[in-house]
Amino acid sequence: MSEESGTSRRRWLGLTAALGAGLAGCKRSTPVADSGPGLLGKPVSAYGERSPFETAVRGLPDTRTPEVAASRTPLQDSCGILTPSSLHYERHHAGVPKIDPAGHRLLIHGMVDRPLIFTMDEIQRLPAISRIYFLECSGNSSGEWGEKTGRNAAQSHGLASCSEWTGVPLSVLLGEAGVQKRARWLIVEGADACKMQRSLPMEKAMDDALVAWGQNGEALRPEQGYPLRLVVPGWEGNISVKWLRRVMAVEEPYMVRDETSHYTDLMPDGTARVFTFMMEAKSLITFPSGGQKLTSPGYCQITGLAWSGRGRIERVEISTDDGRTWHDASLQEPRLPRAFTRFYFPWNWDGKEAVLQSRCIDQDGYVQPTKEALVEVRGLNSQYHYNGIKVWKVLADGSVSNA
Amino acid sequence: MSEESGTSRRRWLGLTAALGAGLAGCKRSTPVADSGPGLLGKPVSAYGERSPFETAVRGLPDTRTPEVAASRTPLQDSCGILTPSSLHYERHHAGVPKIDPAGHRLLIHGMVDRPLIFTMDEIQRLPAISRIYFLECSGNSSGEWGEKTGRNAAQSHGLASCSEWTGVPLSVLLGEAGVQKRARWLIVEGADACKMQRSLPMEKAMDDALVAWGQNGEALRPEQGYPLRLVVPGWEGNISVKWLRRVMAVEEPYMVRDETSHYTDLMPDGTARVFTFMMEAKSLITFPSGGQKLTSPGYCQITGLAWSGRGRIERVEISTDDGRTWHDASLQEPRLPRAFTRFYFPWNWDGKEAVLQSRCIDQDGYVQPTKEALVEVRGLNSQYHYNGIKVWKVLADGSVSNA
Numbered sequence: 006m007s008e009e010s011g012t013s014r015r016r017w018l019g020l021t022a023a024l025g026a027g028l029a030g031c032k033r034s035t036p037v038a039d040s041g042p043g044l045l046g047k048p049v050s051a052y053g054e055r056s057p058f059e060t061a062v063r064g065l066p067d068t069r070t071p072e073v074a075a076s077r078t079p080l081q082d083s084c085g086i087l088t089p090s091s092l093h094y095e096r097h098h099a100g101v102p103k104i105d106p107a108g109h110r111l112l113i114h115g116m117v118d119r120p121l122i123f124t125m126d127e128i129q130r131l132p133a134i135s136r137i138y139f140l141e142c143s144g145n146s147s148g149e150w151g152e153k154t155g156r157n158a159a160q161s162h163g164l165a166s167c168s169e170w171t172g173v174p175l176s177v178l179l180g181e182a183g184v185q186k187r188a189r190w191l192i193v194e195g196a197d198a199c200k201m202q203r204s205l206p207m208e209k210a211m212d213d214a215l216v217a218w219g220q221n222g223e224a225l226r227p228e229q230g231y232p233l234r235l236v237v238p239g240w241e242g243n244i245s246v247k248w249l250r251r252v253m254a255v256e257e258p259y260m261v262r263d264e265t266s267h268y269t270d271l272m273p274d275g276t277a278r279v280f281t282f283m284m285e286a287k288s289l290i291t292f293p294s295g296g297q298k299l300t301s302p303g304y305c306q307i308t309g310l311a312w313s314g315r316g317r318i319e320r321v322e323i324s325t326d327d328g329r330t331w332h333d334a335s336l337q338e339p340r341l342p343r344a345f346t347r348f349y350f351p352w353n354w355d356g357k358e359a360v361l362q363s364r365c366i367d368q369d370g371y372v373q374p375t376k377e378a379l380v381e382v383r384g385l386n387s388q389y390h391y392n393g394i395k396v397w398k399v400l401a402d403g404s405v406s407n408a
Numbered sequence: 409m410s411e412e413s414g415t416s417r418r419r420w421l422g423l424t425a426a427l428g429a430g431l432a433g434c435k436r437s438t439p440v441a442d443s444g445p446g447l448l449g450k451p452v453s454a455y456g457e458r459s460p461f462e463t464a465v466r467g468l469p470d471t472r473t474p475e476v477a478a479s480r481t482p483l484q485d486s487c488g489i490l491t492p493s494s495l496h497y498e499r500h501h502a503g504v505p506k507i508d509p510a511g512h513r514l515l516i517h518g519m520v521d522r523p524l525i526f527t528m529d530e531i532q533r534l535p536a537i538s539r540i541y542f543l544e545c546s547g548n549s550s551g552e553w554g555e556k557t558g559r560n561a562a563q564s565h566g567l568a569s570c571s572e573w574t575g576v577p578l579s580v581l582l583g584e585a586g587v588q589k590r591a592r593w594l595i596v597e598g599a600d601a602c603k604m605q606r607s608l609p610m611e612k613a614m615d616d617a618l619v620a621w622g623q624n625g626e627a628l629r630p631e632q633g634y635p636l637r638l639v640v641p642g643w644e645g646n647i648s649v650k651w652l653r654r655v656m657a658v659e660e661p662y663m664v665r666d667e668t669s670h671y672t673d674l675m676p677d678g679t680a681r682v683f684t685f686m687m688e689a690k691s692l693i694t695f696p697s698g699g700q701k702l703t704s705p706g707y708c709q710i711t712g713l714a715w716s717g718r719g720r721i722e723r724v725e726i727s728t729d730d731g732r733t734w735h736d737a738s739l740q741e742p743r744l745p746r747a748f749t750r751f752y753f754p755w756n757w758d759g760k761e762a763v764l765q766s767r768c769i770d771q772d773g774y775v776q777p778t779k780e781a782l783v784e785v786r787g788l789n790s791q792y793h794y795n796g797i798k799v800w801k802v803l804a805d806g807s808v809s810n811a
Contacts, residue, residue, distance in 0.1 A: 020534055020584060042601050046503025047630070048474030051465035053494040056634045058509055059627045062454035071451030084574035084622035085538035087490070091456040092626070100449025106461055130708045131423055135488035135740055135750055171487035181423060198445050219487035221624065223495070224462045227450070231459045305533045337538055339742045347538060 020304045063092055064159040072100030075142065077163025080310065081294045086137070086337065086345040088166035090226045096142050096164065097228075098263070099199035102248055106224075106232035109196070111178075111216070115253035118183030125232055129218060131173045136215065136238070137344045139312045141165035141284050143241035143268050146391040149376065154395075154407045157296040161395055161407070162289045165312070167345035168229075170236045171219030176211045178252070188254035192261075193235055196250040203244045204258030205237065209282075213238050216249065239314030239343040240282040241390075243268055273384030286313035286373050287392040288321055288348070288365040299403035302356035307334075310345045313367035318346040320366040325352060327360035334363070342368075359399040360408055423707045466495055467562040475503030478545065480566025483713065484697045489540070489740065489748040491569035493629045499545050499567065500631070501666070502602035505651055509627075509635035512599070514581075514619070518656035521586030528635055532621060534576045539618065539641070540747045542715045544568035544687050546644035546671050549794040552779065557798075557810045560699040564798055564810070565692045568715070570748035571632075573639045574622030579614045581655070591657035595664075596638055599651040606647045607661030608640065612685075616641050619652065642717030642746040643685040644793075646671055676787030689716035689776050690795040691724055691751070691768040702806035705759035710737075713748045716770035721749040723769040728755060730763035737766070745771075762802040763811055 064077035075096040078088055088094075095101075106125045114120040145164035148155055155161025184207070191210050195201040205214070215236040218225060225231040230247030237245045243263055258264070258280070270278040288311035293299055307325075311318045317340050322331040337347035348363070364373045376393035383390075398408035467480035478499040481491055491497075498504075509528045517523040548567035551558055558564025587610070594613050598604040608617070618639040621628060628634040633650030640648045646666055661667070661683070673681040691714035696702055710728075714721045720743050725734040740750035751766070767776045779796035786793075801811035 020580070042505035042507070042599060045475045045601055046500070046505040048503060049466070049468060049477050049479035049498045049500065050631070051468060051479070053466075053496065053498075053629050053631050055493075056509075056627060056630050057506075058635075061626065063452070063456075065452060065454060072448045074452050076452035076454070083625055084536070085572045085625050087572050087625040089493070089624055089626045090458075093456065095452045095456075097449070097452065100451060102445035102449040103460075104445070106459075126703060130706075132709050132752065132754065133487070133711065134752075169488045169490050177423070196445060198448055221492055222486055222488050222490040223464065223492045224459060226456050227459050228453070228456050232461075300529060303533075306535050308536065339744070341742070349535065349537075351535065 061092065063094065064163055073098055075144070075164060077159040078166045079159045080162055080165070080289065080291050081158040081297060083291055083310070086167055086310070086347050087221065088168060090168065090221050090223075090229070093166040093168065093226065093229055094142065094164045095228045096144075096242065097197070098201055099197045101227050102197045103227070104196060104232060104248060109232050109250070111233060111249060112251045113178055113182045115192070115255055116185040116188035117179075117254050118185065119181070121178070121182050123178070125218065128173055128216065128233070132177060133171055133173055134215070135169055135171040135219070137167065137169045137341050138236060138238045139165055139167040139343060139345050140236070140242045140245060141312070143243060143284070143389040147388050149391050149393060149395070150380070150385060150387060155295070156407050158289060158291050158294045161295075164242070167312070168220050169222065170215055170217040172215045172217030172236065175214040175216050175235070175252070178216060179210065179254070184254050187256055190255050190258050192253040192255055192259050193244075193246045193249065194251040194253075195246045196248040201246055201263065202259065202261040203246055203264060204261065205244060209237060209240070239284060239316075241268060241284055244282060268389055270383065270389055271386035273386065281390055284314035285390070285392045286315065286318070286365050286367040286371050287311065288363040288373055289395050290361050290363050290397055293361070293399060293405045294397050295405055295407045297405050299354055299399065299405070301403070302354050305352050305354050307350040307352045307361065309348055309363050311348055311363070311365035312343070312345050313365070313371065314343060315371060316342040316368040318365050319368050321346075321348040322364050323350040324362045325359050328362055331364070354399065356401065358401055361397045361399065362394050364394050464495065466497065467566055476501055478547070478567060480562040481569045482562045483565055483568070483692065483694050484561040484700060486694055486713070489570055489713070489750050490624065491571060493571065493624050493632070496569040496571065496629065496632055497545065497567045498631045499547075499645065500600070501604055502600045504630050505600045506630070507599060507635060507651060512635050512653070514636060514652060515654045516581055516585045518595070518658055519588040519591035520582075520657050521588065522584070524581070524585050526581070528621065531576055531619065531636070535580060536574055536576055537618070538572055538574040538622070540570065540572045540744050541639060541641045542568055542570040542746060542748050543639070543645045543648060544715070546646060546687070546792040550791050552794050552796060552798070553783070553788060553790060558698070559810050561692060561694050561697045564698075567645070570715070571623050572625065573618055573620040575618045575620030575639065578617040578619050578638070578655070581619060582613065582657070587657050590659055593658050593661050595656040595658055595662050596647075596649045596652065597654040597656075598649045599653040604649055604666065605662065605664040606649055606667055607664065608647060610657075612640060612643070642687060642719070644671060644687055647685060671792055673786065673792055674789035676789065684793055687717035688793070688795045689718065689721070689768050689770040689774050690714065691766040691776055692798050693764055693766050693800055696764070696802060696808045697800050698808055698810045700808045702757055702802065702808070704806070705757050708755050708757050710753040710755045710764065712751055712766050714751055714766070714768035715746070715748050716768070716774065717746060718774060719745040719771040721768050722771050724749075724751040725767050726753040727765045728762050731765055734767070757802065759804065761804055764800045764802065765797050767797050
């Protein structure tokens with residue numbers, strides 16, 4: 006512990022002095038203005054709720070079909086690496102079904118030696134593991150391809166969230182069923198009204214896919230697939246089929262609706278990239294970010310989130326001068342593979358206009374591209390898989406906008 | 409990947425076969441009985457809620473003063489290492505105050521060079537970090553000292569929970585204020601009606617204490633100290649003062665009510681141990697645990713939680729034969745210091761009576777004691793700091809009780 010003077014036992018960083026006007030109320034003799042609550046507060050309760058002063062909500066679309074729609078995590082209000090389950094992003098293709106877990110079954114069949122049907126009780130007696138993983142819709146940041154970019158973090162990046170998932174490795178269930186050698190793909194199917202289907206390569210299924218029943222310490226939320234969902238770490242969210250009811254082993258992908266008409270990438274030459282499962286490295290400054298306001302110059306810790314479908318985030322760099330210089334941010338440990346990583350960067354805002362950007366590098370050395378570099382390769386037909394650098398502008402009055 | 413036969417690409421563990429009657433419905437030709445929801449489900453929503461089929465709640469006391477009381481986390485329903493904020497245990501001494509963050513202030517004064525008052529906005533601009541830590545009331549498991557032990561995990565161990573906390577290291581705030589050399593303790597004070605106070609040694613305050621405003625990705629919950637609390641990792645919960653409003657640097661502890669009349673350990677010789685801050689290593693089987701029922705013999709993954717105020721959990725051992733033999737459980741990674749660690753142990757229940765126990769060993773080599781060993785040292789005057797091994801008995805009908 007360094008000592009600055011004979012009287013202080015910890016180095017004075019001057020952070021609070023730098024806040025200047027922000028600490029105008031700080032005088033040696035200032036008493037605590039309010040002695041605080043003097044009456045008994047609320048009693049203990051069975052199931053807690055957040056403070057009525059807290060108002061962060063998911064961003065909702067302006068649509069006449071909110072059952073076939075998405076809602077967005079307010080990442081501008083996030084802290085740490087976890088997303089509260091109540092604020093986890095949604096993307097439904099036929100609304101949120103109400104499923105009684107007592108009647109729910111998972112069927113494993115197709116090219117297997119021993120077709121199996123599981124009740125929820127049976128699945129929950131099998132070897133479970135817990136992992137913290139992000140999920141991200143491949144349509145996240147689709148608005149960023151155009152000129153009218155997201156005005157706040159929810160609008161631009163809110164189709165990404167991070168939870169602790171608990172469940173049985175899909176490989177365990179497939180092992181019990183005995184997958185036959187010629188089976189190279191799985192058709193995974195949800196119990197929602199559209200019976201969402203996707204084709205999942207056997208290699209990924211056997212690697213780290215999870216049949217999850219727990220989320221952040223309790224049962225999955227209905228919007229996240231209650232009572233059972235697939236979690237396919239690092240891959241586009243749509244393949245992590247919710248309300249999972251069926252896994253069928255097959256030889257070839259089925260080219261179902263949501264891997265052909267949706268979730269493919271139309272390239273400049275008119276061809277379409279299909280099965281672009283991996284969500285590439287991406288980052289976002291969440292504070293200060295669009296729609297927020299700095300009330301005074303001075304110290305302000307820049308913070309945000311980075312993630313990569315390939316594994317761990319190795320490095321995040323910050324620019325506060327419109328990309329002229331870049332500096333390493335510090336990364337919150339533990340950095341978990343395919344999970345959000347929180348980053349921090351110390352900044353003294355001088356009260357002038359500033360352009361803030363973050364870019365991340367993952368364990369494979371992949372560097373998050375600029376929008377321009379991304380468009381050069383992918384063109385402007387793309388709707389999915391945008392991971393360009395996001396730019397925020399701090400104005401002289403402290404307000405922050407999408408630059 | 410091992411291969412068992414020419415047709416199966418993953419070793420068949422026989423887990424599901426062992427479940428026997430539990431998989432009675434599993435025949436090759438069994439169709440999925442119910443085609444599932446056929447109508448559009450619920451639309452996207454601003455703030456999600458759990459399924460109406462989920463009923464886990466905090467255990468509430470039978471008391472006429474529920475404002476001065478505790479509620480217990482239903483650990484028997486837990487998964488992973490995180491506690492949902494709505495189910496985090498409570499212990500209030502004057503109820504839950506309703507505090508408007510716009511009016512809340514933190515005063516740092518006493519033997520400091522620069523007394524400071526912070527608004528919430530100012531604190532949230534300072535360098536924050538996030539850490540996953542357990543909190544445990546030193547009165548947790550107090551019923552276990554006697555003959556009538558807890559009938560389920562909430563009753564016996566439910567005054568412990570684990571969250572991701574976000575906030576500013578207390579050392580940063582103290583550094584800004586400039587703590588004087590003679591100041592060896594802090595008096596920390598809450599804004600609730602009883603103005604809860606505790607004396608905190610400066611060394612711990614400078615080490616890892618956190619002034620937290622975030623919990624599990626959102627603002628602290630009111631029951632957990634909204635808008636600001638202390639988190640003193642690994643130490644008895646009471647010193648992690650909620651609704652924190654004042655930190656005063658002093659020379660000596662103040663011997664306040666809750667470190668003299670409460671939270672001390674009366675020893676067999678009539679003396680009292682005071683300032684027994686550290687919560688020693690402890691573990692608990694959460695499944696199968698008291699009040700639960702196994703519906704059939706066969707495979708059943710034993711799982712539970714272990715934690716230690718000293719740091720990481722190094723090892724957890726399981727006995728299924730009334731303590732005659734012990735076997736290593738597997739531990740969920742990452743094992744974080746002063747956080748819950750989830751453990752797993754594969755077990756085939758043969759349908760006969762079985763006595764289940766877990767014991768943990770922490771990074772210092774401290775071994776969780778039996779109840780008998782604990783009583784031998786501490787006697788039976790103690791109300792606090794119980795960390796003996798918990799015993800569950802599985803009866804022949806599959807029901808589980810406190811043995």
